[in-house]
Amino acid sequence: MKFIALAMLVMLATSQEFVEFYSAFSNADVGQLDGWTIQGQLAKAQADNFFTCSDAAVFGGPKTFGKGAIVTRQFQLPPHFQIKVQVEVWKFDAWDTQRQFFYLDNYLWETMWTGSDGTKRCATPAGGNVNSFSVDQTITHNHAALFIAFASSADKAADKMSWGIRKLKLSYLPCPAECGTCLGPDAIVCQMWVPVSSSWIKNVDADGWIAKGSQTAIKSSTCAGIPIIGGPGNFGNNVSIQKIFDKLVPHYRIKVIAQFWKIDNWDNDNAVLSIDNQEKWKQNVNE
Template sequence: MNIFILIAFILINAELLKIHEEVKESFEGNNGWTIKNGKVQKEFCNSKIVFGGFEGQTIMSKLLIVPKHSYIKLSLDIVSQHQRGLVNIYLDHIEIQSVYVQQKCSENDYYVSTITSEFNHTGASIILVINGYAEEQDYKWGFKNLEISIQHCPQSCQVCDQGDIVEQCQIWKSFQNSWTATHKNLMGQDGWVSINGISGSSKCGGVPLIGGYQKFGQNQGLSKIIKLQPHYKLRLLVLWAKIDSWDNEYGLILFDGIQVWNQSFNLDNGYQIKVCGNSEPKYHTLFRRVDITVDHTGDQVKIDFLSTLDQGSDDESFGLRDLQIFYASCPDQCDMCRGPSSNDCIRCSNNLFQSMQGCNPLPYFYLLQSNFHYDKFTSSEGWILKQSQQSTIITDCQDKTIFGGYGVLGVGGIAEKQFFIPHHSQLRLQITLYKIDSWDGEIIIIEIDDEMIWDSSQYQYNEGNLCGTDYPDKLIYLDLIIRHEKQNTLLRIRSNLDENSDNESWGFRDFSLMYDVSNIVEIEDAFEYLLSLGILIIISFI
């Protein structure tokens, strides 16, 4: 064995912490297991107690809450009448298939097989599923000496992967932790909205779920809009329970209307014996652990848990639990970014200006007007729409309102406003622009006094399906400084769209207009300086 691999193996195992053990010397009742097609009997093997008496078609499941971790080691002794065991063992969706040591029990003709397995794992819990698969009616099996150990995440890390050092996993900050209860009656939806489905929880074997059998089927699921701190990545962990007759249909997770995860399932995907659902035994169950990381920015995200199921929830369904969402934060003084460094900043905080050197103050700009900064607004605040395609001038986009938008500003649409600006030499314009639906190379144009000062040809980032129809939309966060001196000024925003606003449209919000008074300040500063000199002269003469 390579010496470096050996050292790594020793280090990993040296850091493992035992978090669970059972059936060492005794057990009580079902020992927390949910058992189907069988019941517990006390057995013995080599003078040690066995949690057993289970039959060939018995299946049992158990939920264990675990600390933050990246690695799991599981070991147990399977005791059965068959030399090959005829028992399946799963941790979540992972089947344990490690090589095992075998011997015979001294009291009877049973065999004991010691099984050990290690693998990478993250999540708020683990789900153990054990089932027999012998056809003989008198076949018996059980287990003893179950042990589970984990490798903890580095200190101060809220989630981690195997091998992470602190600097790697410390970027993740937790902001959502839902559906982790160990009892069905304590499982709340935590603000998530059921889509066409039946709200509430269910239980699948020993596992409480949000949704599940007879709750989430065709055209049903969960949705929520979540406010976020400035960030550039999101990481989502969740347990997806596939239940019953899926036939090449997909579980889906969407961020802002864009698929970030999909997984197809068949009716026979899952454990050998059915855990929950309807009465059809050939429809299997599977607890699938999901871990996805997505580039994302913005001050909110809309998350949907959906499927492509085409039957009701009594025929095919899904449930969820152990939702954890983490974000990687933007650098200081940055409200929006595409990475961790200051050069990745898209929009600075505290009205700082983004330049090649990062976010910097511009002390001589005074605010002239600020419009449409509330999440929800109802007034046009003096803006005029021309050639809009309906009487509505304010529309909803995700969880905010925008001026214009879907169905309003399409081909020929214009938004404009007249401003009177005090003496100045420069203007600073801030605005959030929305390009909605099927844009194909077209641009938004901003004009001042009929002269184009900016267009959106260099801004092509897709932000998700925020509003309108099913096309991906674009957000543009603009902070622009231009030379300008005219006091009575017309600001116009338009596009070169060539289709109606029900196919492609635009709108905006978060508008601010500032003007530069640096020349005035310089004169005032000079006057104050001369005045201070005069005062000094007077004092010196006295």
């Protein structure tokens, strides 16, 4: 009987389908730019944020994304435990071992390009080669917010060296309907966890948190177009933020899911998460 139940569970888990929650950049509709933050672009008109190469509409390209360009967006998601990402990343003209980066929260995909990579599949301002690669990956993810960023180490203006993206599609595997958070499709496991509190998913106000140390006010800022609590000039040396949760039901374990952002240069410093004055997580940063 136990073997039959296990077999049924496996079949149910493997038959679950991904739910698509976002797709864009398969055409040159400027309405797709809503919600995206574009920094360091060359283009002045919205329509110039797209470049057509052999009938393929690419978001970015020789009029837009060169040195210093960063494209970011944050998504809010229902309870889930996996994310699937599919996207084409393009390079235009003469790169010289510079790299192209694609971030999905703390996951990174990158590739290095040279001028000889690709073919002259379409006319570009610098007359160089064009190439692309596809990302089709599934990652473990159960945070309510998803941060996505595209960038590069290009060291020339977009009309000399540029990049773009095309056919972005994001999907997730949902938690069981009765679960506020989960690590997989098993409702029995996730029902053990009862959501208690969430902060800074949709709004970035104090929400009962207090700051101690060299900074005593909870302030927000914007990094890469994303609103965050803290940031430059707010949370620095010897600053901690704290909140007391004093109306918990009887329990025996606590789960914390959080996203920590490191900004600027750190020199062998630590980020720390403590619960009831006990250190539960520490990350050393030396860059």
